[in-house]
Amino acid sequence: MMLAGTIWQRELVEFAQRRRALVVKLAFPLLVAAPLVLSRAPTIYAALALTMLVTIVGAIGSGAVLTRERQSGLTLRYRTLPVTPGRLLIERLSTSALIDFVQLTPVVVLVALRHPSGFAWWPALLLSMAAVLLIGNLLGAVASTLSDSPGEVMLYVILPLLPLLYLSGVFSPPEQPALLTISRLLPFSYLYQALVGALGGQPNLLPWETVLGGFGFLVGAIGLTGRLGRRVLETD
Amino acid sequence: MKADTASERSLLQATGLARAYRGGKGVFDISLRLSPGEVIGLMGPNGSGKTTLLRMLATAATPTSGQITWFGNSNHRDPSVRRRLGIMLDQPAHFEQMTGYQNAWFFARQYRLGDGLARERLDELFRWSGLAEARDQRVAEYSLGMKRRLSLVEALVHRPSILLLDEPTLALDYRAELDLIERLQLLSLTGTAVVLATNDVHLAERICDRVIFLHQGRVVREGHVPELLTEVAGSKEVQLQMNSPIGLENLRALSAVEAANVEGDTVHIVLARGANPAQVLAVLNGTADLVSNMRVRRPNLGDLFLKLTGVALPAARS
Numbered sequence: 263m264m265l266a267g268t269i270w271q272r273e274l275v276e277f278a279q280r281r282r283a284l285v286v287k288l289a290f291p292l293l294v295a296a297p298l299v300l301s302r303a304p305t306i307y308a309a310l311a312l313t314m315l316v317t318i319v320g321a322i323g324s325g326a327v328l329t330r331e332r333q334s335g336l337t338l339r340y341r342t343l344p345v346t347p348g349r350l351l352i353e354r355l356s357t358s359a360l361i362d363f364v365q366l367t368p369v370v371v372l373v374a375l376r377h378p379s380g381f382a383w384w385p386a387l388l389l390s391m392a393a394v395l396l397i398g399n400l401l402g403a404v405a406s407t408l409s410d411s412p413g414e415v416m417l418y419v420i421l422p423l424l425p426l427l428y429l430s431g432v433f434s435p436p437e438q439p440a441l442l443t444i445s446r447l448l449p450f451s452y453l454y455q456a457l458v459g460a461l462g463g464q465p466n467l468l469p470w471e472t473v474l475g476g477f478g479f480l481v482g483a484i485g486l487t488g489r490l491g492r493r494v495l496e497t498d
Numbered sequence: 499m500k501a502d503t504a505s506e507r508s509l510l511q512a513t514g515l516a517r518a519y520r521g522g523k524g525v526f527d528i529s530l531r532l533s534p535g536e537v538i539g540l541m542g543p544n545g546s547g548k549t550t551l552l553r554m555l556a557t558a559a560t561p562t563s564g565q566i567t568w569f570g571n572s573n574h575r576d577p578s579v580r581r582r583l584g585i586m587l588d589q590p591a592h593f594e595q596m597t598g599y600q601n602a603w604f605f606a607r608q609y610r611l612g613d614g615l616a617r618e619r620l621d622e623l624f625r626w627s628g629l630a631e632a633r634d635q636r637v638a639e640y641s642l643g644m645k646r647r648l649s650l651v652e653a654l655v656h657r658p659s660i661l662l663l664d665e666p667t668l669a670l671d672y673r674a675e676l677d678l679i680e681r682l683q684l685l686s687l688t689g690t691a692v693v694l695a696t697n698d699v700h701l702a703e704r705i706c707d708r709v710i711f712l713h714q715g716r717v718v719r720e721g722h723v724p725e726l727l728t729e730v731a732g733s734k735e736v737q738l739q740m741n742s743p744i745g746l747e748n749l750r751a752l753s754a755v756e757a758a759n760v761e762g763d764t765v766h767i768v769l770a771r772g773a774n775p776a777q778v779l780a781v782l783n784g785t786a787d788l789v790s791n792m793r794v795r796r797p798n799l800g801d802l803f804l805k806l807t808g809v810a811l812p813a814a815r816s
Contacts, residue, residue: 263599
């Protein structure tokens with residue numbers, strides 16, 4: 263029997279114990295990504311679909327889990343633990359993002375195998391994917407405070423994501439300078455650019471710029487998660 | 499830890515506590531003080547504010563006004579405060595896909611218990627709680643009583659200085675209830691302070707030093723149990739089970755009746771000292787055939803609550 267003594271270990275133990283869910287979680291992104299990566303789909307469309315996949319995987323899982331925990335009284339129980347809310351939320355969401363990352367690893371491996379020439383983009387891809395997953399988890403966590411219904415929470419997650427993806431230049435390249443600036447301020451644009459590069463396309467950024475952007479958003483997301491600990495865990 | 503507890507004069511002090519909810523419910527202007535080894539009962543009907551008050555004392559809810567200090571520290575998020583609290587909330591909350599032992603282990607480790615100590619204490623507590631055989635079973639397969647016993651294990655494992663228990667005997671069988679009472683008495687002797695939110699009059703009378711009656715979010719009476727019981731000493735409670743409803747006006751008009759209340763098909767009547775139950779029957783003259791059952795018993799804290807508020811405590815009826 264696996265015993266978990268810390269919050270992040272507990273998340274991993276519970277994940278590992280749910281074998282059927284584990285298989286479904288690993289298979290689902292691969293089923294979506296495989297036709298895109300293996301076929302001759304235009305790079306920009308494949309990158310668009312994969313950016314949306316990563317974003318949604320990050321946001322939906324944590325939103326639904328935290329809503330269920332709020333209903334079952336676990337959030338209240340967590341609140342009484344001798345751990346600060348910021349640390350608690352960072353541990354929980356970073357573990358959840360890590361699990362999402364593992365879930366998406368086969369997709370990344372597939373991209374790497376199919377397009378080995380895009381290796382210069384792999385560090386940028388990994389970093390920007392980690393940042394988007396953590397931000398997606400945080401968005402889901404904040405949305406979980408808005409409703410008692412997991413379905414409604416998913417809606418609250420998706421509603422802001424779609425315009426944000428548009429503003430990131432994922433659906434169409436931003437042409438006006440203002441939109442270009444906005445897109446650089448959103449993490450999804452770096453993931454999209456990294457995916458275009460890794461899939462052998464022509465991104466608008468250089469690999470090091472994308473690495474820097476992904477890293478910046480990852481650090482920023484960790485800091486913001488710590489700041490939002492009270493908001494997420496102490497809202498009734 | 500116990501030495502620290504014994505040397506602290508007041509483990510917990512709350513002043514002017516309030517937490518208001520929409521619709522006017524909540525708790526208002528509550529003050530209390532908890533000394534080492536003291537056992538305090540919070541009693542009141544559902545919706546009286548027991549759980550809200552207990553949650554504030556347990557750091558799970560923030561008061562909208564007033565202040566609480568735990569061990570001289572008023573920061574409810576301070577891990578050093580929370581590490582000394584043992585909490586059993588009203589709703590047993592566990593990770594359902596994990597086993598009982600995995601759950602208890604996780605919570606024990608949050609309180610910085612080392613591997614060996616956690617294992618030793620959990621083994622003892624699982625035996626004590628009767629969960630030893632079910633320890634490797636998923637919590638999703640537990641009954642409500644088992645989940646509540648697991649909550650007790652989790653609240654006790656780190657030997658807290660203050661235990662805050664919401665309805666601890668709910669869904670427990672008689673044997674488990676006796677075990678719990680014995681354990682709480684022992685903990686109290688070693689300096690652990692206990693706050694219980696309960697409607698269980700017998701539990702409160704057996705182990706509480708002091709009881710606080712809450713009604714509509716406010717304290718209606720507070721005192722030591724023997725002192726409170728003298729207020730109803732010599733009086734009696736009469737319970738009449740009725741075949742059909744009767745008006746209480748005539749009963750309340752009797753000088754022998756201190757309080758009368760109807761709950762379902764049962765009328766609860768607190769008689770004044772020296773009053774004879776026959777006086778009640780005399781009022782019912784002509785309608786006495788409506789009474790299907792009658793019980794007279796010595797008064798308890800539930801009767802005092804009824805006398806003070808006109809409302810019966812759910813468990814006081816038994």
